[in-house]
Amino acid sequence: MNTALPLLILIGRPAAGKSEVIRFLKELPDARRSDEFHIGPFTEIDDFPMIWAWFEEDAILARNGKPRLHTDDEGYFSDNFLWNVLIERLELDYWKLRKEGAESGRTAILEFARGTEHGGFRTAFSRLSRELLSQAAVLYIDVPYEESLRKNRRRFNPDKPHSILEHGLPDEKLERLYKGSDWAELSGSDPAYLPLNGVKVPYAVLRNEDDVTTGGGEPLARRLKETLDLLWSRWQKRPQKGMEGGSSGAASSDPERSGRTVSDGGNPPAAGSRRSADEADPTAEAGRPDTAHGRQSQFRIVAADESHFAAHRSELLIDREEVEAIIRGALSGSRRHGEVRTAVRHVRPVGYSGLRRVRLRDRTSFWAARPKRGILSHLVVAARGKTRWLCFWGSWVDEDTFRLDTFYPGRPAPREIHDPLISGRELKEAVAFWATHAIIVDRRPSEA
Structure with a gap:
């Protein structure tokens, strides 16, 4: 019997503990991970390597007297729409993974952080298709901004700024980009399901104010198991109809009703089936x-x-x-x-x-x-x-x-x-x- 989530969207503030949770899951035997934590053998799809590649490319361009493509001289995105590009890249990579024939029982983990300065989680989720969201469950790691700041300072290794586990942001940039969060507003209407693009997506919250993720071990195992058990239960009981009356597991044939859709299960959304950037993106110019x-x-x-x-x-x-x-x-x-x-x-x-x-x-x-x-x-x-x-x-x-x-x-x-x-x-x-x-x-x- 398959007890693994097909798709986990792992979100939270920077340094909240997302990468530490993934490290913990990687170290578990496949059987225990699937049986106790509902995560099969998994592939992680994280937007940080994409962001870092953009910074490296812009540094090369600037060093050679060419205009930057993605960032300004202060290290901020030149256009906030690039945050949406990253989300659609995550989805694109997910469908590539599916098309390559990932077998049943495997899990994909999409990981990202967002702040209200660049649209928040609501804008990020608006870029994901209903087809993807109908397969997803969301795990939010909850820490206050002060804890995010503390761990961001502690984890930064200047010799490995590209590292998933050891990268960090300057205090000023962390404050500007991530101090504001819309999670409470997004999740406030329902304690179990997020209303996203006409799909009710199950979610659960891993409390990490006491930083149980850094030490790992049994304290993290107990808390994470309890949270993922709850998430698995909600995923099994998720509404089978979208909030607008159509099936949440299949894309609507009406683009005006369905927003971004996927026309067949293994392919990314066709260009004609998604909303225009002006309609879908609250941060458009x-x-x-x-x-x-x-x-x-x-x-x-x-x-x-x-x-x-x-x-x-x-x-x-x-x-x-x-x-x-x-x-x-x-x-x-x-x-x-x-x-x-x-x-x-x-x-x-x-x-x-x-x-x-x-x-x-x-x-x-x-x-x-x-x-x-x-x-x-x-x-x-x-x-x-x-x-x-x-x-x-x-x-x-x-x-x-x-x-x-x-x-x-x-x-x-x-x-x-x-x-x-x-x-x-x-x-x-x-x-x-x-x-x-x-x-x-x-x-x-x-x-x-």
Whole structure:
């Protein structure tokens, strides 16, 4: 009797323990792994080697005076859509594995991490076909951001930055890319099944706040067995019909109903059967018509503080109407509740980036109030560069009203420490960030 999951999607924050779980499973005899943990002989499909190959390619190109293909000079993706490319690459590799004739009883493990800065898990799952999702079960390894940060620092080996088990991110990059997580929101509607692309996908959570994965052994074995037993039970009992009335185990013949589909069990989705990038991807470039699935978006954008528009007017290459159009486009089709903190890459430059990294106690930077902004800010006199990124923060007041708290050209940054809207929870992060970052100004305010 087969007791192994055919497809496990293993997700969590960076350094949550995903690779340690895989290492533990690899060391088990096949029979015990299948009988006790519901994982057969397995193949791991991880997006980190793909990411690392892109960085290596860009380093070669830059060294030879050629433009980078995937990343900017700061080591961030040049286009957030590349995160979606990675997910579709994972699926492509999965179908290749299936087509090569992987026998019954084997398991494929897809592994990745995602943060809200680049769309979160919801966007990642939206790129997977229903055919794949109907075969999948999800294991989420749960750790708080602080634990992810601690283990990321500890595991990094500068001699092996390409290693699955020993790679790491700089603190600033980890914070920007992965501090925000949408897992709680994604899983909040059902304690056992994730509603993904019309399929109810079983999931279970491995708690790892106490870092049971590093030591491994029997403590990990007991907890992992209990979690995977629960996941196996949910997978066996998974709904056999999708949430829209069709079979979750077969693709719909109607592309408008089924989203991404697979027309025959061993092949990846045909180009004609998937949604367009504009329809399917919430992180697609802004600047396109303000629609959500073909319908005009209907909601108001109200400014929490009108002084923000005045404070950033000199930094913008676009007017207020286009700022709101970009924000409206980014929000179209999203769930209209909760807080939103994100950055959108426009089709052309939107303004001049106003942020620069400075050293601690750097005498070139200073604290002062900017014109028309009545709080103290960390400032530096320097030249700005053009940027296609527009960062904005806000929250849904109700389904018809989005309150815009702040926006600016450039990448995300926490609230300023003297911002009256800052919470106690945000203050520690803000103090650390603004100690080493300053807002660019043309001259000291006293010289204006």
